[in-house]
Amino acid sequence: MKILFSKEYDDSSELLELSGLNDADIKITHLWPSLRSATRDIINIIGKDNYQKAVDLYEAGSNDEFLELVRYPLVLDAFRKFSPLTDIKFTENGRQFRADDHHKAPWEWQINKSDAEMEKAYYASVDELISFITESEEYDSSEYMLQFTGLYVPNLRVFQDFVHINNSHLLYYKLAPAMRYFEETEIINRVGNKFAEYKEQNNSRIKKLIQNACVHYAMSDGINKLSNQLFPEGLMKAERTGRKATNGYDVESTALHYDRIKDSALLSLEQEIRKTKTVYVPRRLLNFDDKDGFVST
Structure with missing residues (x-):
């Protein structure tokens, strides 16, 4: 080298x-x-x-x-x-x-x-x-740079539709593994065999909710695991209580903030998925004759 x-x-x-x-x-x-x-x-x-x-x-x-x-x-x-x-x-x-x-x-x-x-x-x-x-x-x-193009959040531009990270490609690349893990565990368990179908739908509410949940999960995970110097200052809460970073940021409070948004997006996703499922209600079979008391001849 x-x-x-x-x-x-x-x-x-x-x-x-x-x-x-x-x-x-x-x-x-x-x-x-x-x-x-x-x-x-x-x-x-x-x-x-x-x-x-x-x-x-x-x-x-x-x-x-x-x-x-x-x-x-x-x-x-x-x-x-x-x-x-x-x-x-x-x-x-x-x-x-x-x-x-x-x-x-x-x-x-x-x-x-x-x-x-x-x-x-x-x-x-x-x-x-x-x-x-x-x-x-x-x-x-x-x-x-190209390894994450198959994700629901395939690039920095889509990521910043939900959380702006000062156009940091490097931060996106470091957060992307968490989004991939989240897709393979939480998302696929909710959407089942329609995982690929929803990914191809442009601007659908379900796809947007999946992307929103992935981004905020990655933010929470990254704040807990990565260096705080990677994150723009406006995305971090000032230290008050709990485990603080060396730069005076409250790691626990900031991660919890993103977790709450992620949980809300997942709840809305589950509601939207239920709406797409057709509930079949069979017609009741009429099985009586003229000997039944409520039948008149």
Whole structure:
């Protein structure tokens, strides 16, 4: 696997030129394992073919926009993985916090805020890269991007008909497995052998209710399982009680909000499905003759 940076120079000036975040005297060899890990993550998202195009551009010395869009999230991801390892140094007297005469050690809340902002910036840069690929005729969507096209909620546009997630392709891709699970468990149990038929119906109330339930289930599941930095701030409730995220959001309350909407959509779906079922009431057989007391001749 080729890395879009060079060990030709011992320092990390190549990374500094892209991000402006780091001191150039940090040795590139120290960052190399984090760059390698970050590269694998990007390849999983954009695909090997697209990444190879970036490699070709890098080796040709190109300043192409696509190359920059691939390299920038690599730098952010590498530093957010590398930085926590350098906050503390290992000495013969045990672990000690790094500090010197020119730099003061940050408070814990400052480190947490910095980590959160760098994580958000990383996700935003990956989203920018995905958007570039999906809008370009030169680059093809990867298998990762196309694996959910068969769902009731097959893309970001449909998802945002129910919950707007700031046009985040990355968040949609991370929530889509939960929607697939929900379809295979809760939805198919309710619609039975009409599962495929309802999926083909455009703008039907039943299909809309299924999509609504899937989206809100995925939101609740994602808020409980994924990093809160993936979610736009307007979709999260401020922390009051219960288990809180490190950024001050109330995870339990927010997840419950989406669960309630999901449950309401499922109830409406069940009511709509009952309406579609024809109830057969057989005619009562008249089985009497002139000997019965209520028959006159």
